[in-house]
Amino acid sequence: MENLEKGIEVSQLIVKDLQGCISREEKVMLDKWLEESPENREVYHRVQGRVNRDERQGIIRQLNKRAAWERVDRNTKEYKHSILRRCMRYAATIVLPLFVVGIGFYLTRDKEEIHPVAEVVTIAPGVTKAELVLADGHKVILGTETVDSLASEGGVNIVKDGNGVSYLGNKEEGDLAYNIMRVPRGGEFKVRLQDGTLVYMNSETELKYPVRFVGKERRVYLSGEAYFEVQRDTAKPFIVVMNGNEVRVLGTEFNVRSYKDEKCQFTTLVTGKVLLTTSDRKCMELLPNEQGIVDPQGELRKEQVDVALYTAWKDGNFVFRKQCLENIMEIVERWYDLKVTFEDEWCKQVSFSGNVERYDDFSKLAEMLEATGSVKFKIKNNEIYVTKR
Known part of the structure; x- marks a missing residue:
């Protein structure tokens, strides 16, 4: 998580710089990071270009979809918080942290793999x-x-x-x-x-x-x-x-x-x-x-x-509000015609909130669930295995 946390810190500096509210000390830190490598400077200019081309709203919409899933009930002491998870949780109601987290993901996407299901298996919807x-x-x-x-x-x-x-x-x-x-x-x-x-x-x-x-x-x-x-x-x-x-x-x-x-x-x-x-x-x-x-x-x-x-299912959507993963996966089993096995009983009680298009393949749903950092999925022979991350 060290690389990811550093990415979040740098992304905060980038946002402040783009907004013109960066302090002198923070500017020194950002300049030092930019001087570390040509790759860092390229990332900065790409992010800057996105903002200048009014693509911020596109970034926010994508991250808001993930952030909605971060309303996770943490009623168990076994759950370990991270800086990114806290950012993602509050991002559902604060626009600026959404953009910060977006840049953080961009800065670290090659260093941490968080969506194995989406890249390996495609399970078509009903x-x-x-x-x-x-x-x-x-x-x-x-x-x-x-x-x-x-x-x-x-x-x-x-x-x-x-x-x-x-x-x-x-x-x-x-x-x-x-x-x-x-x-x-x-x-x-x-x-x-x-x-x-x-x-x-x-x-x-x-x-x-x-x-x-x-x-x-x-x-x-x-x-x-x-x-x-x-x-x-x-x-x-x-x-x-x-x-x-x-x-x-x-x-x-x-x-x-x-x-x-x-x-x-x-x-x-x-x-x-x-x-x-x-x-x-x-x-x-x-x-x-x-x-x-x-x-x-x-x-x-x-x-x-x-x-x-x-009733959202009839209009092509899944809408969940603090719904436990066990119930969500019962819906998944019927709609995607597969079997779900919980390898960790703890995962059944983790609850989620969010909206998902019903006609997306399962990888889109899995990506959102895994983005919360609480669970991960493995697929073998049309069976999904759910484990604690």
């Missing part, structure tokens, strides 16, 4: 893909190359619609027939149901639904995670069933998360109003920005939340 099971059991593999017209069932046409499919037809008579949409790990898909309701399906999710809605309600069955934009119909409530529990709405937007390998179910309301009902008929009404949680014992509770944390 893509648009799903499997559709028709009422007669016939299976159709869906993706970006799906044909325009897929099938016709009970007077309803199933057609390609962007990165998903739509069910078109207004006929309500006849028998109730169900389709099943399955999105595997490493996939996502959209379904527009016959009533106009739009469903965004996340990785490792299954949705069972009628080809057309018959009767006095619109009932679907979900395992996994999905975001619903429900078409309003006061005469036919829309009901999402998750392992016996129900979310009942008339017309609204909400996210539900009910994975078999997770202990709790989460319903997060964006607009409108919903009624959450457990399998033993306990009820709770949710308003916008509220999240209803059903625990393993069937108990209900609700919390005020920032809905963006639970």
Whole structure:
């Protein structure tokens, strides 16, 4: 860390010099460093050129992305602080230290290797893909190359619609027939149901639904995670069933998360109003920005939340706020379709905050996580090993 710390110190002097607020003693120190080698002088002029060409904001944006990840909960005595980590932590709210740290990274990038995963392995993000099971059991593999017209069932046409499919037809008579949409790990898909309701399906999710809605309600069955934009119909409530529990709405937007390998179910309301009902008929009404949680014992509770944390995935982003690494890597496993192994249990409880583009390959996420200085990743045969740095 000696080289890195020296880089940070020199970078502070460079920034002061460029701002015209460097003291006489500091100027002597900077001049001495410049005289040490032609490489030092070249670095100084390159940084100076960046500032003169108004590229400071570009540097700050890149570092702010890293700095957001530095909001690490340090609740363990085993964590060892360094000068750079403290700089990065406070950089999220102070612009000047961001620029200082940026120069420090630039000065020392050839002397300390901190992103081994990004340079060795590329793990692609999830893509648009799903499997559709028709009422007669016939299976159709869906993706970006799906044909325009897929099938016709009970007077309803199933057609390609962007990165998903739509069910078109207004006929309500006849028998109730169900389709099943399955999105595997490493996939996502959209379904527009016959009533106009739009469903965004996340990785490792299954949705069972009628080809057309018959009767006095619109009932679907979900395992996994999905975001619903429900078409309003006061005469036919829309009901999402998750392992016996129900979310009942008339017309609204909400996210539900009910994975078999997770202990709790989460319903997060964006607009409108919903009624959450457990399998033993306990009820709770949710308003916008509220999240209803059903625990393993069937108990209900609700919390005020920032809905963006639970819905950003459908818009192509991951948003984390003080989220433990164990939960983050569960999301990584599903979206990137790989296995994660923690070689140090301590790493599971380290928490992070930050925003990441969902369609970046895993190396971008790994780079940000490793930049905090708390963890590192090794990849072998599509399995990620997480260790303490």
